[in-house]
């Protein structure tokens with residue numbers, strides 16, 4: 348059985364970067380640890396669960412409800428899906444919370460320009476102030492009504508993103524009509540340019556038009572749209588959006604991992620100082636900690652990387668693979684399997700490395716001594732979170748590569764926007780003692796399909 352104490356050279360945890368060391372030093376030096384830790388937890392929660400309201404508007408039948416289902420990763424027939432189809436029409440702004448991140452709500456707005464909803468007065472009727480930004484959908488030509496709405500949104504000082512959806516239809520038509528000269532990228536370019544031209548004829552401009560299919564979230568401009576939305580959100584909402592993004596590229600995984608890694612020292616500090624109680628049965632490790640904080644964090648890691656039974660079953664269905672083939676790639680416990688017992692097991696198995704990590708923190712963080720006896724608990728918790736996150740991210744990476752292979756085969760070629768390899772860490776790092784390297788966590792409970 349592998350434990351955290353079984354060292355794997357070269358697989359060392361990234362240490363704190365200089366900014367984190369500075370912040371950590373200041374936090375520890377500010378006194379009254381429980382109150383400081385509580386504030387840290389609140390700040391973390393605010394970033395992770397920031398409220399985000401996204402309005403999805405467009406012509407009747409443009410694909411608004413289908414787009415919302417795609418963003419929420421639910422099928423049109425799943426419970427709670429936005430109703431779609433050729434006859435259904437959304438008449439009132441309807442909220443659709445993200446199934447796993449209910450702090451993020453997509454609002455299905457009535458089609459603009461329908462007899463009931465003319466562009467004039469539309470924004471007032473849909474309570475425009477409620478939304479962080481608008482996504483405007485067009486499925487064919489950009490109509491006068493949509494341009495009017497875009498203008499009104501701009502006047503109100505809100506942002507909108509222009510999406511031209513159903514490009515799968517255009518691509519298929521082009522492929523059929525001109526098989527000899529068919530070039531998907533050229534067709535997409537023409538669609539984007541045409542939308543821009545139509546918009547500028549109406550006296551409007553946007554930096555770019557996103558050409559996508561609601562049926563293919565990992566193709567065409569869908570990933571770019573997600574990337575853009577995330578990057579343009581204010582800081583405290585960006586992380587909430589990132590964590591809810593589907594794990595469809597290695598770059599997304601890397602970003603999630605980096606964002607979660609940055610929080611580990613804060614979580615570890617909160618877990619070892621807020622309401623902490625001695626943890627029994629950990630010989631040689633005087634660990635006192637709030638086990639619930641750890642358990643919640645480990646489940647959150649699984650959730651964000653798609654290591655949940657339901658999500659994996661759904662993925663296997665989508666890829667047309669047996670569930671066992673997908674689950675065979677996963678070595679970590681799933682979100683549903685995180686128990687108090689498992690957390691204690693993980694804490695105990697890393698005790699030797701935790702001692703070494705403790706030495707590292709003592710050297711790297713000038714005020715670390717303030718933690719006194721809680722310092723060793725801090726190190727144990729830090730190591731547990733860090734190791735678990737690494738393994739969850741590795742599992743997710745294997746799943747992403749499998750999904751990309753499958754989708755690529757199905758589409759008969761590479762995706763329009765092949766995901767770039769993740770970039771290396773941006774910040775310089777302080778050296779870590781070699782012995783503090785994490786190794787795989789002990790095997791968790793069975794992950795066999797339910």
Ligand SMILES: Nc1nc2c(ncn2[C@@H]2O[C@H](COP(=O)(O)OP(=O)(O)OP(=O)(O)O)[C@@H](O)[C@H]2O)c(=O)[nH]1
Nearest residue numbers: 407408409410411412413431432436437458513561
């Ligand atoms: N080929 C293709 N069809 C799509 C796409 N998006 C939506 N559709 C289809 O277009 C039709 C209308 O989609 P909806 O999502 O119901 O459109 P809507 O904008 O919500 O319609 P209303 O609520 O009536 O205004 C449905 O049959 C969808 O399956 C897409 O990207 N590609």
Ligand SMILES: [Mg+2]
Nearest residue numbers: 411412436437
């Ligand atoms: Mg609809």
